[in-house]
Amino acid sequence: MSYRFFIASRSYGKYSPETREFLQEEGCELDFNQLDRVYKEEDLKEIIADYDGIVVGVDEMTEEVIEAAENLKVIGKNGIGVDNIDLNAASKAGIPVVNIPGANSHSVADLAVGLMLALARSIPAVDNMTKEGKWKRIIGRELWEKKIGVIGTGSIGREIVRRLTGGFNCQVMAYDIEKDEELVQNSRVEYRDLEEIIPEADYLSLNVPLTDSTRNLIDKEKLSKMKKSAYMVNTARGGVVNEEDLYQALKEEEIAGAACDVFAEEPPGDSNLFELDNFIATSHIGAFTYETNRRAGMGLARDMISVLKGKEPKNLVNQPY
Numbered sequence: 001m002s003y004r005f006f007i008a009s010r011s012y013g014k015y016s017p018e019t020r021e022f023l024q025e026e027g028c029e030l031d032f033n034q035l036d037r038v039y040k041e042e043d044l045k046e047i048i049a050d051y052d053g054i055v056v057g058v059d060e061m062t063e064e065v066i067e068a069a070e071n072l073k074v075i076g077k078n079g080i081g082v083d084n085i086d087l088n089a090a091s092k093a094g095i096p097v098v099n100i101p102g103a104n105s106h107s108v109a110d111l112a113v114g115l116m117l118a119l120a121r122s123i124p125a126v127d128n129m130t131k132e133g134k135w136k137r138i139i140g141r142e143l144w145e146k147k148i149g150v151i152g153t154g155s156i157g158r159e160i161v162r163r164l165t166g167g168f169n170c171q172v173m174a175y176d177i178e179k180d181e182e183l184v185q186n187s188r189v190e191y192r193d194l195e196e197i198i199p200e201a202d203y204l205s206l207n208v209p210l211t212d213s214t215r216n217l218i219d220k221e222k223l224s225k226m227k228k229s230a231y232m233v234n235t236a237r238g239g240v241v242n243e244e245d246l247y248q249a250l251k252e253e254e255i256a257g258a259a260c261d262v263f264a265e266e267p268p269g270d271s272n273l274f275e276l277d278n279f280i281a282t283s284h285i286g287a288f289t290y291e292t293n294r295r296a297g298m299g300l301a302r303d304m305i306s307v308l309k310g311k312e313p314k315n316l317v318n319q320p321y
Contacts, residue, residue, distance in 0.1 A: 009059070031051075041065055074095065078300060100295075149200070171188070261282045
């Protein structure tokens with residue numbers, strides 16, 4: 001039996017040909033993103049009826065798109081967060097949604113720590129000055145033995161904790177709605193209330209999904225309670241941070257600096273954050289490594305094929321009915 005798949009996620013299988021070969025060997029005809037951008041609701045509504053399966057990144061799988069998906073049998077999320085997929089609509093339509101938790105944990109954790117170091121040592125600014133022929137120095141700070149607030153201790157948060165406690169001897173304060181007892185036993189981490197962490201942290205690392213309860217989690221009020229010497233790193237979702245409040249806090253030097261790999265709108269266009277020397281931006285590259293591309297690609301492919309064969313997938317997100 002053959003199936004048609006639309007690969008909206010531009011990175012899916014791009015650097016792991018075995019992923020695409022596996023799907024093709026299982027009878028899947030693959031069509032790829034031709035727009036070289038995120039597919040909006042209107043884009044997907046025009047084409048979705050032709051497909052049995054779709055792989056999305058942050059493409060807009062809204063209720064209207066799903067209602068137009070007459071033949072859709074599975075939705076694969078090339079990542080963890082499913083805030084761009086209407087899960088209720090998918091469940092109502094009887095369409096399983098699968099994702100790949102844990103596949104990108106090492107890559108995103110590496111980037112989060114890298115951004116902490118880039119902020120602490122002003123690496124982008126010094127790089128630019130040096131290349132411009134300006135042999136100047138900017139005083140920095142150490143990451144060694146600092147107090148770190150890790151907000152969200154899922155698979156990515158756990159890896160950040162391990163890197164910071166094991167590699168930098170940091171004192172980690174963690175916040176999550178579910179306490180990870182194994183993490184407490186194996187890493188030097190203490191769970192505390194978010195309101196206690198904010199004013200004490202030298203670095204704040206955000207690693208939570210975007211939900212109604214986490215939208216604008218970091219706002220003017222919380223930013224005002226941070227140390228003036230503190231840094232914030234967001235590798236979670238853009239909507240977790242109120243970007244206008246962050247801009248004001250950085251502009252007024254209420255905190256020392258911030259780095260974001262994610263934005264409320266992507267691409268963010270002419271964000272006023274880009275005017276600031278104490279802000280570092282990256283283009284949602286957290287999971288964009290060769291290793292994650294292969295792990296995620298194959299894991300998602302196997303789960304999608306399991307669904308098509310009537311088998312239970314490993315990482316089912318919703319409950320179709």
